[in-house]
Amino acid sequence: MARMLEKAQVSLPSDTQVRVIRDFKAPRALVWQAHTEPELIRRWMLGPPGWSMPVCEMDVRPGGKYRWRWRSDETGAEFGFFGDFREVDAPAKLVHAEHYDPGDVGGAMDASQPTIIQTLFTETAGITSLEMIMTFASKEIRDAAVSTGMTDGMEMGYERLENLLSGLN
Amino acid sequence: MTPDERLDATFAALADPTRRAILARLALGEASVAELALPFNISQPAISKHLKVLERAGLISAGQDAQRRPRKIEGLPLGEATAWLEGYRQFWERRYAALDGLLGQLQAKPPKSPRKRH
Numbered sequence: 001m002a003r004m005l006e007k008a009q010v011s012l013p014s015d016t017q018v019r020v021i022r023d024f025k026a027p028r029a030l031v032w033q034a035h036t037e038p039e040l041i042r043r044w045m046l047g048p049p050g051w052s053m054p055v056c057e058m059d060v061r062p063g064g065k066y067r068w069r070w071r072s073d074e075t076g077a078e079f080g081f082f083g084d085f086r087e088v089d090a091p092a093k094l095v096h097a098e099h100y101d102p103g104d105v106g107g108a109m110d111a112s113q114p115t116i117i118q119t120l121f122t123e124t125a126g127i128t129s130l131e132m133i134m135t136f137a138s139k140e141i142r143d144a145a146v147s148t149g150m151t152d153g154m155e156m157g158y159e160r161l162e163n164l165l166s167g168l169n
Numbered sequence: 170m171t172p173d174e175r176l177d178a179t180f181a182a183l184a185d186p187t188r189r190a191i192l193a194r195l196a197l198g199e200a201s202v203a204e205l206a207l208p209f210n211i212s213q214p215a216i217s218k219h220l221k222v223l224e225r226a227g228l229i230s231a232g233q234d235a236q237r238r239p240r241k242i243e244g245l246p247l248g249e250a251t252a253w254l255e256g257y258r259q260f261w262e263r264r265y266a267a268l269d270g271l272l273g274q275l276q277a278k279p280p281k282s283p284r285k286r287h
Contacts, residue, residue, distance in 0.1 A: 008265050010258040018257070022265050026272040034268055034275075044267035146257045147193045 004127055018146060020132045028123040030089035031130065035119065036060045040066075050074060062088055066096065079105035082168045083114055086161065094119045113137030115145070182226035188213070188219050192242060195255050199241035242252060 005023040013019050026032050034040045035127035038056040047053060047070030062085055069080035080101040087095035097114035120131045136142035191205055206216040221242055223229045232239040251262055 005245055008258055008262040010254055010261065012254070020258075020261050022261070024265075024269065024272055026276060030272060030275055034271060040271065040275075043271050046264050046267055143197055146253060147196055168173075 003131070013133065014140055016136045018134045018136075018142060020134075021132075022130050024128045024130065025126070026128055027126060028128040029091045031128040032094075032121055032127055035094065035121075036090075039049040044091070048072075055080065059084060060088055060090075060094075062086065064088075067101075069101070077104040079103035086116070087118075094121075113139070178226040179228065182222050182228055185219065185222075188223055191216075191219060191223065192228060193256075195240060195242040197234060198240040201237040201239050205240065 004022060004025070008020055008022040011019045034044065036058060038058050041058070042053040042056045045053060045056075045068070051070040051072050053068065054071050054092070055067055057065075057067045059065050064085045065082070067082040068081065069078050071078045080103060081098050082101055083097040083099050085094070085096045087093060095116065095118045099112075099114050115137065116135045118133045118135075122129045122131075124139055134142075134145075136145060183192075187209060190209070194200060194205060194208070202213055202216055202220065205220070206213045209216065220229065223240075224231065228243060229240045230243050232241060
């Protein structure tokens with residue numbers, strides 16, 4: 001029996017790509033719904049701690065547009081992503097182009113060149129495997145995107161940080 | 170500093186979101202105080218104060234160039250690349266843990282049954 005991947009794994013298949021894989025205890029039709037229906041997306045597509053997701057619009061069909069925005073509860077500052085769907089093959093494959101919307105937050109990412117995000121959903125014995133491959137316009141944009149995520153990840157990862165820092169002394 | 174004091178200083182340094190954002194920026198390469206102040210809505214003296222805390226914790230150091238004194242990241246023992254990617258992994262894991270919860274709820278309540286809430 002295959003072992004379930006209960007924690008996300010991240011790798012760098014090339015200089016401009018990031019690959020994230022993760023398994024879920026749910027049929028893939030449901031995991032697909034959670035990736036395509038706005039009222040479900042905003043329940044898990046978390047922004048930084050203390051940010052909510054007031055805008056989540058999805059028109060899931062080839063050429064259809066989407067728009068996501070997060071807002072800081074404290075300052076009201078906003079940022080987000082928008083783009084369009086390039087390939088929609090429910091419930092197996094979703095490809096979308098993503099532009100960064102710096103809003104009031106700013107950021108170095110160049111919004112003129114989209115990131116192409118391919119998400120594959122496969123199901124084995126009731127377990128859905130998710131594979132997301134993000135292809136950025138350049139290595140610099142990829143590195144900036146990964147660094148932005150790092151800031152948020154640190155909010156959660158103090159126990160990991162302790163391991164990381166134990167070699168510092 | 171004793172190892173414990175060092176760890177305390179490091180955690181205190183990391184307890185502030187601006188300082189974590191500065192570290193994330195420096196993970197991409199060295200930068201001057203002016204360059205670091207740019208993305209934040211705070212003054213250069215305020216940035217300098219944050220940098221002093223990070224320096225004291227040994228997380229960053231100041232470069233040789235007397236004019237710019239560029240700051241760079243220091244001493245991530247697992248290697249910057251690993252730490253950098255681990256932070257990103259945790260960013261996604263936080264979302265996917267929330268998705269696990271949502272999928273559990275959706276399966277406990279079949280979507281076809283009428284909502285009882287009012």
